[in-house]
Amino acid sequence: xxxxxxxxxxxxxxxxxxxxxxxxxxxxxxxxxxxxxxxxxxxxxxxxxxxxxxxxxxxxxxxxxxxxxxxxxxxxxxxxxxxxxxxxxxxxxxxxxxxxxxxxxxxxxxxxxxxxxxxxxxxxxxxxxxxxxxxxxxxxxxxxxxxxxxxxxxxxxxxxxxxxxxxxxxxxxxxxxxxxxxxxxxxxxxxxxxxxxxxxxxxxxxxxxxxxxxxxxxxxxxxxxxxxxxxxxxxxxxxxxxxxxxxxxxxx
Amino acid sequence: xxxxxxxxxxxxxxxxxxxxxxxxxxxxxxxxxxxxxxxxxxxxxxxxxxxxxxxxxxxxxxxxxxxxxxxxxxxxxxxxxxxxxxxxxxxxxxxxxxxxxxxxxxxxxxxxxxxxxxxxxxxxxxxxxxxxxxxxxxxxxxxxxxxxxxxxxxxxxxxxxxxxxxxxxxxxxxxxxxxxxxxxxxxxxxxxxxxxxxxxxxxxxxxxxxxxxxxxxxxxxxxxx
Numbered sequence: 001x002x003x004x005x006x007x008x009x010x011x012x013x014x015x016x017x018x019x020x021x022x023x024x025x026x027x028x029x030x031x032x033x034x035x036x037x038x039x040x041x042x043x044x045x046x047x048x049x050x051x052x053x054x055x056x057x058x059x060x061x062x063x064x065x066x067x068x069x070x071x072x073x074x075x076x077x078x079x080x081x082x083x084x085x086x087x088x089x090x091x092x093x094x095x096x097x098x099x100x101x102x103x104x105x106x107x108x109x110x111x112x113x114x115x116x117x118x119x120x121x122x123x124x125x126x127x128x129x130x131x132x133x134x135x136x137x138x139x140x141x142x143x144x145x146x147x148x149x150x151x152x153x154x155x156x157x158x159x160x161x162x163x164x165x166x167x168x169x170x171x172x173x174x175x176x177x178x179x180x181x182x183x184x185x186x187x188x189x190x191x192x193x194x195x196x197x198x199x200x201x202x203x204x205x206x207x208x209x210x211x212x213x214x215x216x217x218x219x220x221x222x223x224x225x226x227x228x229x230x231x232x233x234x235x236x237x238x239x240x241x242x243x244x245x246x247x248x249x250x251x252x
Numbered sequence: 253x254x255x256x257x258x259x260x261x262x263x264x265x266x267x268x269x270x271x272x273x274x275x276x277x278x279x280x281x282x283x284x285x286x287x288x289x290x291x292x293x294x295x296x297x298x299x300x301x302x303x304x305x306x307x308x309x310x311x312x313x314x315x316x317x318x319x320x321x322x323x324x325x326x327x328x329x330x331x332x333x334x335x336x337x338x339x340x341x342x343x344x345x346x347x348x349x350x351x352x353x354x355x356x357x358x359x360x361x362x363x364x365x366x367x368x369x370x371x372x373x374x375x376x377x378x379x380x381x382x383x384x385x386x387x388x389x390x391x392x393x394x395x396x397x398x399x400x401x402x403x404x405x406x407x408x409x410x411x412x413x414x415x416x417x418x419x420x421x422x423x424x425x426x427x428x429x430x431x432x433x434x435x436x437x438x439x440x441x442x443x444x445x446x447x448x449x450x451x452x453x454x455x456x457x458x459x460x461x462x463x464x465x466x467x468x469x470x471x472x473x474x475x476x477x
Contacts, residue, residue: 207324208322211324235324235325235328236324236325236328236329236463237325237326237329237463238325244325244326247324247325248256248323248324248325248326248327249254249256250254250256250257
């Protein structure tokens with residue numbers, strides 16, 4: 001399987017705080033990778049490296065190499081960062097639709113990226129909403145406000161919004177933690193379907209979710225990647241005792 | 253103690269209680285055979301119901317453990333192993349009961365010479381040792397001890413493989429005790445199956461503790477040997 005993302009000896013500092021310590025990982029294309037670990041272990045910081053979101057934080061320092069499609073994303077000129085972010089979509093913990101219509105939420109990114117053709121935009125919006133398994137539920141109310149949707153629908157709308165600009169990587173930071181079990185199930189089903197087209201990295205605190213949706217799992221602790229392996233291996237028989245303690249709830 | 257740990261301990265205690273009952277059944281089977289104690293044989297048959305009840309309770313506990321605690325890694329291996337050992341022990345209980353039926357069905361004592369020549373008594377001793385050693389191996393989480401059953405199982409297989417020839421000897425030597433000879437042969441077949449069940453339990457213990465699947469690898473190794 002082709003490697004989509006590779007990090008080599010990555011260190012991240014927020015001022016004096018050493019948040020990530022020498023992380024090495026190779027993420028294969030079109031797979032789902034779950035990042036797990038206790039709060040503050042660095043998994044979300046690691047996730048935000050891939051679309052250079054950490055750049056926006058004062059005092060941040062990043063060392064090591066982060067390659068996407070063999071390109072060092074921290075060696076590209078600033079003018080290329082927008083293009084990188086088009087390639088790497090992101091979905092956050094809480095659904096955060098824009099105060100616009102359902103249609104405009106998805107069309108927004110397309111317009112920002114210079115697409116003007118109305119027919120093309122409509123086609124892309126429908127495609128993204130279908131990919132997000134939301135089309136059937138919203139096709140008759142595209143002009144309604146996104147805030148009229150339920151929490152689960154809003155989160156799928158945000159996924160559609162991220163997918164509309166056709167990224168190849170989707171980052172998800174606890175995308176279902178604010179949702180009920182039915183909406184969570186829909187998001188997980190969606191993740192499972194989307195991996196045929198996208199490389200997905202998901203941060204989750206839910207062990208069952210990690211084991212259900214991911215192909216690979218990375219366990220972080222105090223800024224270190226303790227173990228990274230196939231999800232089956234991690235949840236059957238992890239190599240490290242710390243991983244075993246964490247996934248079996250004996251972490252203390 | 254964490255909730256999951258107390259549930260594991262509870263399930264382990266139940267399994268050990270069942271193990272003890274099965275060992276008792278085997279010991280009684282040996283006593284009943286040695287002394288041709290038909291009352292004891294009937295007692296074994298009556299106790300079989302308790303083993304069946306144990307099996308159902310442990311099955312149910314395992315189901316609850318999986319449904320409610322959603323175990324992974326060593327916890328998952330623990331419960332999968334408990335489920336399988338439960339079945340193996342119940343079958344060993346069945347075998348003890350089956351042997352006891354041969355004893356209770358006979359009005360007269362078994363000819364010691366037939367039992368000795370066919371090594372049914374030695375087989376029973378070996379199989380009881382296997383089940384007892386496995387209980388200890390499980391309690392102590394000692395896979396080296398679990399592995400000791402392989403040697404004994406090969407001994408059982410060896411005796412079983414020559415049992416038909418020895419039965420022919422006995423049929424010729426004791427023509428008026430054909431029924432006894434055939435029953436002893438049937439007992440030997442049953443005891444050999446205790447060895448198989450014990451071997452399965454050993455494999456489960458090794459899987460639980462070392463996360464190694466040795467089932468079919470072991471068969472291949474045995475063939476090579």
